[in-house]
Amino acid sequence: MDANGEAVQMHTRMGQIQQVVLAKALRWAKT
Numbered sequence: 001m002d003a004n005g006e007a008v009q010m011h012t013r014m015g016q017i018q019q020v021v022l023a024k025a026l027r028w029a030k031t
Helices: 003-030
Strands: none
């Protein structure tokens, strides 16, 4: 895999983690 494709994959993973963290934070804030 080339470096560019790796960067895109890493960025996608970071976005997914961010969404999960955001969802957890929102649920925690509601309680």
